[in-house]
Amino acid sequence: MRCQKARRYSSLAMDDRLSPALQEKLAAHLQSCSSCREWQEEQSWLQRLVAASPALEPGPGLQAAVTARVASASARGGLLAFPAVFVSPALLRAAALLVFVFSALFGLFLGARLESGVPANGTAALSQALNLDAFADLPGDSFGAVYERLLQGEIR
Helix, strand or coil, X not given: CCHHHHHHHHHHHHCCCCCHHHHHHHHHHHHHCHHHXXXXXXXXXXXXXXXXXXXCCCCCXXXXXXXXXXXXXXXXXXXXXXXXXXXXXXXXXXXXXXXXXXHHHHHXXXXXXXXXXXXXXXXXXXXXXXXXXXXXXXXXXXXXXXXXXXXXXXXX
């Protein structure tokens, strides 16, 4: 069993949605794979932590406090306000040219190393590289699927 499948099965097992036959296969994999065993322990710890923590409710003045801090930072010029002496048009053009050249070289380097089985579009390639599809086939309310949506920023 591959680790990716074992982690999916582990997530289903945490939600009591894994058949006994698959539980046996998962147990056999976990005995031989310390990485998946550690991952399962971490996920179990997270599940217990989430279950034990009370729901957080924002206080009544939270929005006013955040708005005031944003306005204060905007009035000061923000966090990245540089004196005009350091930002000249020639320096900005040179920096943009360097970024473009390094990006092109890096793209050529990566393009030469890609295999033919890699997805054609950039979004699919990024998803594959970051392993975002690891829990794609899990039920929507399982712990692994919720954890994936949390990582992708769908849940706040």
